[in-house]
Amino acid sequence: MKKYDVFVFGTGIAGKVVARNCAQAGLAVAIIDTREYGGTCSQRGCDPKKIMLAPIEAYEHASKLHGYGIATMPVLDFGQIHQYAKKYTQGIPAKTEKQLQDDGIACYRGEAIFKNPHTVTLNKTDIYAKTFVIATGLITRPLTIPGAAFLKEYDDFFKLLKAPEKVVFIGGGYIALEFGHMLARAGSKVAIIETGNRILKNFEESVTLKLQKITEDLGVDIILNARASSVETINGRYVVNYGKEDGIHQVTASEVFNTSGRIPAVKSLKLELAGVVTSKTGVVVNEFMQSISQPHIYACGDVSSMGLPLTPLSGLQATIVANNILGKKEELQLPSIPSAVFTIPQLATIGLTEKQALQQGHKITVLENDASNWFNVRRIKSDGYQYKIILEKETEAILGAHIMGAAASDQINMFAIAIKAGMNMEDLKSTIFTYPSWGNDILSYK
Numbered sequence: 001m002k003k004y005d006v007f008v009f010g011t012g013i014a015g016k017v018v019a020r021n022c023a024q025a026g027l028a029v030a031i032i033d034t035r036e037y038g039g040t041c042s043q044r045g046c047d048p049k050k051i052m053l054a055p056i057e058a059y060e061h062a063s064k065l066h067g068y069g070i071a072t073m074p075v076l077d078f079g080q081i082h083q084y085a086k087k088y089t090q091g092i093p094a095k096t097e098k099q100l101q102d103d104g105i106a107c108y109r110g111e112a113i114f115k116n117p118h119t120v121t122l123n124k125t126d127i128y129a130k131t132f133v134i135a136t137g138l139i140t141r142p143l144t145i146p147g148a149a150f151l152k153e154y155d156d157f158f159k160l161l162k163a164p165e166k167v168v169f170i171g172g173g174y175i176a177l178e179f180g181h182m183l184a185r186a187g188s189k190v191a192i193i194e195t196g197n198r199i200l201k202n203f204e205e206s207v208t209l210k211l212q213k214i215t216e217d218l219g220v221d222i223i224l225n226a227r228a229s230s231v232e233t234i235n236g237r238y239v240v241n242y243g244k245e246d247g248i249h250q251v252t253a254s255e256v257f258n259t260s261g262r263i264p265a266v267k268s269l270k271l272e273l274a275g276v277v278t279s280k281t282g283v284v285v286n287e288f289m290q291s292i293s294q295p296h297i298y299a300c301g302d303v304s305s306m307g308l309p310l311t312p313l314s315g316l317q318a319t320i321v322a323n324n325i326l327g328k329k330e331e332l333q334l335p336s337i338p339s340a341v342f343t344i345p346q347l348a349t350i351g352l353t354e355k356q357a358l359q360q361g362h363k364i365t366v367l368e369n370d371a372s373n374w375f376n377v378r379r380i381k382s383d384g385y386q387y388k389i390i391l392e393k394e395t396e397a398i399l400g401a402h403i404m405g406a407a408a409s410d411q412i413n414m415f416a417i418a419i420k421a422g423m424n425m426e427d428l429k430s431t432i433f434t435y436p437s438w439g440n441d442i443l444s445y446k
């Protein structure tokens with residue numbers, strides 16, 4: 001029987017970091033993936049999405065400044081955009097596998113299944129390990145509606161060679177908004193069906209409603225308080241039926257995407273045979289990222305029950321897992337994690353919303369303004385700008401920051417630094433920033 005010190009499931013950011021750190025420290029490590037090596041973020045998530053966004057942002061800038069120095073409009077070519085992202089992603093599986101092999105890691109492919117807490121079976125062969133790491137990420141939540149087989153998933157977006165004529169997204173979260181903004185600018189007619197009463201329901205309401213309005217003005221049809229009930233094909237087109245309070249409605253589409261959320265990828269591992277406890281949010285772990293029921297089995301990244309499913313946290317958790325396997329006892333101190341939706345303009349958040357701050361009993365001061373007429377917005381003729389900052393009333397400590405604007409994903413990082421450094425709003429505002437930058441705008445937040 002093959003024996004390893006560490007056996008890692010998943011070659012995304014989380015699995016890769018654990019495997020490499022442990023192998024570089026001299027442990028015998030094996031890793032396995034059911035798909036191409038390299039995981040979601042680099043191949044079908046954050047990075048290719050941002051690459052595709054680059055020409056779309058350039059086009060957007062040009063269209064806003066058309067007649068203000070841009071004399072002729074450029075032409076957006078979705079096929080070229082697809083190729084641009086593909087060129088970036090296509091080398092990743094081979095490069096990832098080579099890095100792992102160069103570190104002396106045994107690389108497997110396929111579906112290994114737990115037989116007992118220390119053994120997995122792969123292609124009828126048993127493999128023993130002292131320690132296991134589950135880093136299998138998330139998969140699209142299956143919708144159990146008639147016609148669900150017609151639905152595309154997030155990774156199909158990266159296979160599109162042209163912008164479809166009409167696209168429907170079922171679910172109005174991160175993925176629908178980011179993809180919808182790109183496709184709408186590339187010429188698709190976009191509709192989003194959302195069960196809630198607004199998009200991006202975990203974000204601060206006022207700034208999100210501003211983005212919702214901008215998205216509608218872009219031509220995206222946002223259908224709220226609606227639940228998709230079935231998908232049919234009629235004359236080569238899809239018809240999505242959805243229920244609202246007043247009955248069943250229909251929308252037609254050339255492509256329909258299931259963007260209704262993502263669930264932990266644990267089903268095929270047979271974790272129950274290893275005695276590993278899971279919940280709806282993934283493998284239940286303690287502060288050392290160990291399974292609460294089997295301490296020699298760790299979980300990190302999106303599949304762990306700890307924190308938001310975002311790349312920076314996955315990397316942090318993986319480093320902690322590796323340190324714990326290597327005997328340096330380290331706890332995950334969940335930091336304030338910023339998050340951004342890469343629409344145009346962007347939406348970014350950190351910390352508590354106003355509602356959460358009040359629910360937690362804080363006495364608060366709120367700095368809020370529609371800053372759409374500020375210099376930086378007028379300069380690039382962007383669609384809008386709004387912020388809401390939640391402060392502890394007495395100390396001015398920053399409890400939460402929420403920004404909708406062209407550079408929100410970077411501005412929010414300044415709040416992340418301030419929160420980590422224990423700076424209050426006055427400290428932040430007494431810092432000298434470059435002028436006239438988006439960062440400097442923060443000095444005028446009131």
Ligand SMILES: Cc1cc2nc3c(=O)[nH]c(=O)nc-3n(C[C@H](O)[C@H](O)[C@H](O)COP(=O)(O)OP(=O)(O)OC[C@H]3O[C@@H](n4cnc5c(N)ncnc54)[C@H](O)[C@@H]3O)c2cc1C
Binds near residue numbers: 049111135
């Ligand atoms: C479209 C999209 C855009 C995103 N954009 C952002 C962004 O802008 N910023 C951000 O912070 N986050 C973003 N995310 C989230 C980010 O991609 C994840 O947080 C991150 O990839 C998680 O890394 P991971 O290693 O935990 O999982 P993954 O990268 O998903 O890796 C898990 C790996 O495990 C493999 N696997 C699954 N099941 C098994 C099994 N049974 N056995 C072996 N291997 C298995 C998978 O094939 C995969 O390779 C985005 C996600 C999506 C879908």
Ligand SMILES: NC(=O)c1ccc[n+]([C@@H]2O[C@H](COP(=O)([O-])OP(=O)(O)OC[C@H]3O[C@@H](n4cnc5c(N)ncnc54)[C@H](O)[C@@H]3O)[C@@H](O)[C@H]2O)c1
Binds near residue numbers: 171226261262
């Ligand atoms: N920029 C980023 O950081 C980024 C980008 C993309 C994805 N992600 C990660 O991926 C995760 C998943 O993203 P997502 O967009 O798939 O999910 P999400 O959880 O952000 O949004 C899903 C939405 O679908 C709605 N919904 C659920 N069932 C529905 C139904 N039957 N009909 C209509 N609406 C329905 C929900 O109310 C919710 O608003 C995110 O939580 C995030 O962590 C991050």
